[in-house]
Amino acid sequence: MGPAFGRRLWIIVLAALVLTAILVFISGRGGTARVAVASVARENLSSVVSSNGKVEPVTPISLRVSFPTFVKRVYAVEGQHVKRGQLLYVLDDAGLAAELAQSRADLNMEEEALRVAKSGGRADQVAKTAAELQKALAMREQLRRDNESLTRLVAQKAATPHEFEENRLALAQAEADVQSLEKAKQTYVNQAQLDIERVTLLVEHARNQVQDLEEKSASTHGTAPADGTLYSLPIHQGDFVKEGDLLAEMADMHHVRVRAFIDEPELGQIDLNQAVEIFWDAHPDREWAGRTEVVPKQVVAHGTRNVGELICSVSNERLDLIPNTTVDVRIHISERPNALVIPRGALFIDGGKRFVFVVQGNRLHRRDIRVGIANPTMIEVLSGLQEGDQVALPGDVSLKENLRIRPVRTE
Numbered sequence: 001m002g003p004a005f006g007r008r009l010w011i012i013v014l015a016a017l018v019l020t021a022i023l024v025f026i027s028g029r030g031g032t033a034r035v036a037v038a039s040v041a042r043e044n045l046s047s048v049v050s051s052n053g054k055v056e057p058v059t060p061i062s063l064r065v066s067f068p069t070f071v072k073r074v075y076a077v078e079g080q081h082v083k084r085g086q087l088l089y090v091l092d093d094a095g096l097a098a099e100l101a102q103s104r105a106d107l108n109m110e111e112e113a114l115r116v117a118k119s120g121g122r123a124d125q126v127a128k129t130a131a132e133l134q135k136a137l138a139m140r141e142q143l144r145r146d147n148e149s150l151t152r153l154v155a156q157k158a159a160t161p162h163e164f165e166e167n168r169l170a171l172a173q174a175e176a177d178v179q180s181l182e183k184a185k186q187t188y189v190n191q192a193q194l195d196i197e198r199v200t201l202l203v204e205h206a207r208n209q210v211q212d213l214e215e216k217s218a219s220t221h222g223t224a225p226a227d228g229t230l231y232s233l234p235i236h237q238g239d240f241v242k243e244g245d246l247l248a249e250m251a252d253m254h255h256v257r258v259r260a261f262i263d264e265p266e267l268g269q270i271d272l273n274q275a276v277e278i279f280w281d282a283h284p285d286r287e288w289a290g291r292t293e294v295v296p297k298q299v300v301a302h303g304t305r306n307v308g309e310l311i312c313s314v315s316n317e318r319l320d321l322i323p324n325t326t327v328d329v330r331i332h333i334s335e336r337p338n339a340l341v342i343p344r345g346a347l348f349i350d351g352g353k354r355f356v357f358v359v360q361g362n363r364l365h366r367r368d369i370r371v372g373i374a375n376p377t378m379i380e381v382l383s384g385l386q387e388g389d390q391v392a393l394p395g396d397v398s399l400k401e402n403l404r405i406r407p408v409r410t411e
Helices: 003-028 094-116 123-155 162-219 265-268
Strands: 035-040 042-059 059-063 067-074 085-093 220-224 228-232 244-253 255-263 273-281 288-295 300-302 305-314 326-343 346-348 352-361 363-374 378-383 391-393 405-409
Touching: 035 273, 042 265, 042 305, 042 363, 042 378, 085 244, 094 162, 123 162, 162 220, 255 265, 255 273, 255 326, 265 305, 273 305, 326 363
Parallel strands: 035 405
Antiparallel strands: 035 391, 042 255, 042 326, 059 244, 067 085, 085 220, 228 244, 255 305, 273 288, 273 326, 288 305, 300 305, 326 378, 346 352, 352 363, 352 391, 363 378
């Protein structure tokens, strides 16, 4: 081995030492993680529950088609404020007038039949039967008197038995005639009573039919039943509409309600008369105020969520909240002035315990804490921390006990 080989050997050893030093340096740098930290501070804290909801009118009025027809004319536009009695649309009533006239004629005929039935039947039949009965009664009465006289005369030998027998037979016939006519009269009375019941039903049916057609005829001229906003008008001139189809929807929109969908875990915080704030993306600069009005009594499926449907009363004086729009809802649960708070992201949960990672020097240490109310970004600390302490926030590095860090303050 010559001098050249020795120099190469020393160069290799030196390079190895330099490489080792670099690796140690890099390794040392890798053991110090950059972690965002936040200071424990005091501020006024409002506990809120945030969710989404849907705007609804308080007392909606729906106008629907009562028979298949065509839209003849539309006089209003969607979103228009209308007055009571204002004409909104006209439907085609071809054929309805003739049907109504025939139904009225049928009603008059049935009412006349009912009047006849209540009078005891047809006047000529009743009069004829009554006259014949009176005649038969008079004949029977005369024959009875003759029978009494003949009975005495036969006893006195002043009349023959033959005359008495003729009278007896005539009286028997008169009795039979009276019974027959009385039975006929009773039959007329019974039939009249049956006719009254039957024709009364026919009159009622005819009257209902006339009323139904009159209502249909009146509905062809759709007018606003009250002052309000016409928030839905899905029809156009010439449209064919079926029975039950929606023609228009309107309501007084100065006060609306919002149906908020509250996730099941947060329902226990909801109560009556809590302050509510409503936000709508269509008016990002606007905020509407309201109060909770009807607290959920059950949980229902809403998409992939289990929610309670909370009804909120909301003032809408400018009439700019529109029914069926989706809005953001913020319910104020409680207020805490000068509360000790940390960012919600700094809080970790392990079973029933809440804890944070506190920065001590350049190391992290786990510390259990008790928490109070919270809003979407901050949570109240009841014990375990002091104002000015620093807590670590989650990021790219997995936080753990005794982790060496380089703190990075958040704004």
